[in-house]
Amino acid sequence: xxxxxxxxxxxxxxxxxxxxxxxxxxxxxxxxxxxxxxxxxxxxxxxxxxxxxxxxxxxxxxxxxxxxxxxxxxxxxxxxxxxxxxxxxxxxxxxxxxxxxxxxxxxxxxxxxxxxxxxxxxxxxxxxxxxxxxxxxxxxxxxxxxxxxxxxxxxxxxxxxxxxxxxxxxxxxxxxxxxxxxxxxxxxxxxxxxxxxxxxxxxxxxxxxxxxxxxxxxxxxxxxxxxxxxxxxxxxxxxxxxxxxxxxxxxxxxxxxxxxxxxxxxxxxxxxxxxxxxxxxxxxxxxxxxxxxxxxxxxxxxxxxxxxxxxxxxxxxxxx
Amino acid sequence: xxxxxxxxxxxxxxxxxxxxxxxxxxxxxxxxxxxxxxxxxxxxxxxxxxxxxxxxxxxxxxxxxxxxxxxxxxxxxxxxxxxxxxxxxxxxxxxxxxxxxxxxxxxxxxxxxxxxxxxxxxxxxxxxxxxxxxxxxxxxxxxxxxxxxxxxxxxxxxxxxxxxxxxxxxxxxxxxxxxxxxxxxxxxxxxxxxxxxxx
Numbered sequence: 001x002x003x004x005x006x007x008x009x010x011x012x013x014x015x016x017x018x019x020x021x022x023x024x025x026x027x028x029x030x031x032x033x034x035x036x037x038x039x040x041x042x043x044x045x046x047x048x049x050x051x052x053x054x055x056x057x058x059x060x061x062x063x064x065x066x067x068x069x070x071x072x073x074x075x076x077x078x079x080x081x082x083x084x085x086x087x088x089x090x091x092x093x094x095x096x097x098x099x100x101x102x103x104x105x106x107x108x109x110x111x112x113x114x115x116x117x118x119x120x121x122x123x124x125x126x127x128x129x130x131x132x133x134x135x136x137x138x139x140x141x142x143x144x145x146x147x148x149x150x151x152x153x154x155x156x157x158x159x160x161x162x163x164x165x166x167x168x169x170x171x172x173x174x175x176x177x178x179x180x181x182x183x184x185x186x187x188x189x190x191x192x193x194x195x196x197x198x199x200x201x202x203x204x205x206x207x208x209x210x211x212x213x214x215x216x217x218x219x220x221x222x223x224x225x226x227x228x229x230x231x232x233x234x235x236x237x238x239x240x241x242x243x244x245x246x247x248x249x250x251x252x253x254x255x256x257x258x259x260x261x262x263x264x265x266x267x268x269x270x271x272x273x274x275x276x277x278x279x280x281x282x283x284x285x286x287x288x289x290x291x292x293x294x295x296x297x298x299x300x301x302x303x304x305x306x307x308x309x310x311x312x313x314x315x316x317x318x319x320x
Numbered sequence: 321x322x323x324x325x326x327x328x329x330x331x332x333x334x335x336x337x338x339x340x341x342x343x344x345x346x347x348x349x350x351x352x353x354x355x356x357x358x359x360x361x362x363x364x365x366x367x368x369x370x371x372x373x374x375x376x377x378x379x380x381x382x383x384x385x386x387x388x389x390x391x392x393x394x395x396x397x398x399x400x401x402x403x404x405x406x407x408x409x410x411x412x413x414x415x416x417x418x419x420x421x422x423x424x425x426x427x428x429x430x431x432x433x434x435x436x437x438x439x440x441x442x443x444x445x446x447x448x449x450x451x452x453x454x455x456x457x458x459x460x461x462x463x464x465x466x467x468x469x470x471x472x473x474x475x476x477x478x479x480x481x482x483x484x485x486x487x488x489x490x491x492x493x494x495x496x497x498x499x500x501x502x503x504x505x506x507x508x509x510x511x512x513x514x515x516x517x518x519x
Contacts, residue, residue, distance in 0.1 A: 005479050011460050012480040017378045021388050031396050032359055160428035235397050
């Protein structure tokens with residue numbers, strides 16, 4: 001028995017669908033090959049990994065974690081984050097296990113950044129598109145081109161970003177990160193359980209807040225390069241996926257920048273990670289000693305200054 | 321009507337482009353080969369199901385670049401998640417769920433044109449047939465573009481691809497009753513459009 005409406009089904013099947021852009025399959029094949037190499041080097045079980053690689057990776061992780069901790073103790077907690085980088089294990093995804101450093105900004109400024117980000121989300125929820133537009137920085141405005149184009153997406157904002165205004169258990173952590181021009185910028189990570197399309201999502205979104213002219217703060221939620229940074233592992237999902245205690249969070253910076261800032265659990269710490277293999281867009285991070293059991297929110301960010309930046313990508317996961 | 325059986329959707333049959341090595345193998349065999357590290361087997365699977373995935377992504381996003389971006393993301397995610405695919409499920413419905421989520425991500429990022437602005441493609445050149453059918457198709461495309469995307473996804477999966485309510489509900493991550501109510505509203509709106517053209 002079918003649930004189909006036959007007349008509508010026939011009409012739908014007559015509708016044309018465009019082919020892929022030229023090179024789509026080649027591009028995909030390259031990405032799949034990169035993904036496979038990364039998995040081979042990251043010690044994941046699938047696809048199959050030679051056991052000797054697993055042993056070598058485990059030993060190197062242990063040595064690196066111990067080294068990272070020793071460096072942290074020697075240099076003091078407030079020193080700029082030392083980086084201890086695992087030598088590549090036949091892969092293009094070196095894993096950094098540097099301890100995170102907490103870089104607080106002035107308390108009032110951190111609060112202002114949080115208020116700016118939440119205010120922007122609430123503007124969208126309330127349909128105040130003009131208010132949201134005026135709160136945005138130059139990169140976000142440039143991504144839309146004009147206020148008219150931005151405002152035309154009112155419905156999708158209400159159903160997307162706007163749902164954060166009513167998220168259950170909403171929390172917003174603020175981390176201070178630098179910008180290329182030496183000014184401060186902030187990553188505001190908002191977490192909570194929200195209703196999207198009739199489903200419940202335990203998720204997070206990160207918004208970059210930058211210093212604007214005249215001492216104000218501006219939100220930078222859009223960038224033409226937003227697709228250039230994405231989390232490869234764990235795969236973001238509506239329900240936080242399980243993640244291994246020693247498994248790195250891996251991102252693809254897509255050539256936007258050679259250094260990625262990882263913001264851990266909203267405001268628990270910031271670590272800068274650089275891919276140590278020239279030309280590799282893949283950057284991976286696992287804290288020394290691995291992830292503590294529980295729920296984690298990790299935001300990867302490329303701060304203002306790099307072409308197309310700022311951009312962020314966030315993932316929520318559970319470590320058991 | 322709401323049976324939980326998983327039928328092969330009518331639109332998910334082997335595609336002409338899936339003619340490489342392994343094209344004669346079933347989905348289950350290709351999944352096993354892909355899990356064992358055979359990337360070509362995975363690509364064969366993707367090419368087999370790509371027409372149906374393109375139909376969903378195109379109807380939801382209405383923009384060719386956005387469609388391709390979403391499908392790239394979805395296919396890479398499927399590759400990384402293949403180890404978690406349960407073999408008792410249909411690969412097509414599992415992949416549809418990933419594609420649907422990728423399209424929702426694309427929509428939430430706001431990197432596409434607003435729904436109301438989705439324009440019909442050049443139907444006259446792309447869908448040969450009687451003038452009346454072409455006009456109806458163009459009208460249907462516009463009507464689809466005006467539907468909320470949750471309703472649009474539902475009608476594409478059930479009426480377009482032939483999924484039953486239970487399977488569509490799993491793909492969309494909602495209750496079967498939600499599928500039924502969305503479908504009812506979507507069909508009513510679309511029928512009105514088609515009948516207007518038929519007068």
